[in-house]
Amino acid sequence: MVKYTSIMKLKMVVFLVLDAQIYVMNWKKKLCNINKMIYLFIGFSISVSGCKDSKAKKTSRVESLPYFNEATFTPHWLTPGSQEEKEFHVIPDFTLVNQLGDTITNRTFDNKIYVTDFFFTTCPGICPKMTANMSKLQKEFKEDSTILLLSHSVTPEYDSIPVLQKYAKEKKIIDNKWHLVTGDRKQIYDLGRNHYFVEEDLGVEKDEDDFLHTENFLLIDKNKHIRGIYNGLNRASIAQLIIDVNTLKSEK
Numbered sequence: 001m002v003k004y005t006s007i008m009k010l011k012m013v014v015f016l017v018l019d020a021q022i023y024v025m026n027w028k029k030k031l032c033n034i035n036k037m038i039y040l041f042i043g044f045s046i047s048v049s050g051c052k053d054s055k056a057k058k059t060s061r062v063e064s065l066p067y068f069n070e071a072t073f074t075p076h077w078l079t080p081g082s083q084e085e086k087e088f089h090v091i092p093d094f095t096l097v098n099q100l101g102d103t104i105t106n107r108t109f110d111n112k113i114y115v116t117d118f119f120f121t122t123c124p125g126i127c128p129k130m131t132a133n134m135s136k137l138q139k140e141f142k143e144d145s146t147i148l149l150l151s152h153s154v155t156p157e158y159d160s161i162p163v164l165q166k167y168a169k170e171k172k173i174i175d176n177k178w179h180l181v182t183g184d185r186k187q188i189y190d191l192g193r194n195h196y197f198v199e200e201d202l203g204v205e206k207d208e209d210d211f212l213h214t215e216n217f218l219l220i221d222k223n224k225h226i227r228g229i230y231n232g233l234n235r236a237s238i239a240q241l242i243i244d245v246n247t248l249k250s251e252k
Contacts, residue, residue: 071197090224096183099164114148120155130232149178156182
C-alpha cells in the first residue's frame with residue numbers, strides 16, 4: 001500500500017511538471033502574439049498618421065521596419081545609423097557554395113537587401129510552394145540589383161552543386177540573383193537556428209542534429225540585420241514582404 005501511494009504521488013508530480021511546462025509554453029506564445037499585435041498596431045498608427053502622403057501609402061504601412069535579435073521575434077525600434085543599431089544582432093560570416101560552384105559569403109550581400117529561407121530539393125511537402133513564392137519575389141525584383149535571394153539546403157550531403165544546378169534550371173532561377181547554397185551541414189544549421197532564428201519554435205528545445213524544416217522567410221537589410229519574418233506559404237504574407245522590401249529600399 002505504501003509503495004502504491006508513493007507511485008501515485010510520483011505520477012502526480014510528473015503531471016504537475018508537464019502541466020506547468022505546457023502553461024509556460026502557452027503563455028510564451030500569447031506574449032509573442034501580443035508583441036506582434038503591438039507591432040501591427042504601431043505600424044497601422046504610423047500609416048494612418050501619414051495617409052496624406054499617397055506615395056508612401058502605396059508602398060508601405062510603416063515608414064520603417066523593426067529589428068529582431070532572438071527567437072521570439074520581439075520587435076525593437078532603432079534609428080538606422082545609430083550606435084545602438086550598429087551594435088545590434090547581425091548575421092555572422094559564413095562560407096557556402098552556390099549552384100554555379102561559386103563561393104558565397106556574407107560579403108556577397110554587402111549593401112544588399114536579401115530574403116532567405118531553408119529548403120531541400122527532394123522535399124515533397126512545403127518546399128515547392130516556398131520555391132514558387134520565392135520565384136514571385138525574383139520576378140518582382142528581377143531588375144533590381146540591390147535585392148537578392150538566398151536559399152540554404154538543409155540536406156547538403158545530397159544537394160550537391162550538380163543537383164542544385166538541375167533544380168535551378170527546372171525552377172527558372174536566375175543565377176547571381178537567387179543563390180541556392182550547399183556546404184557544411186553544421187554551419188547551415190547553426191546559421192538557421194542560432195542566427196536567423198528561422199524555426200521560431202517557442203519553448204521547444206532543438207538538438208543541433210535535429211532536422212531543420214520551416215516555411216519561414218527572413219528579410220535581411222543592407223547591414224545584415226533581421227528586419228522581418230514571413231510565412232513562405234501564405235500569399236498575404238508574401239505580399240507584405242514585397243511591401244517591406246520596398247520600405248527598406250527607401251530607408252536612409
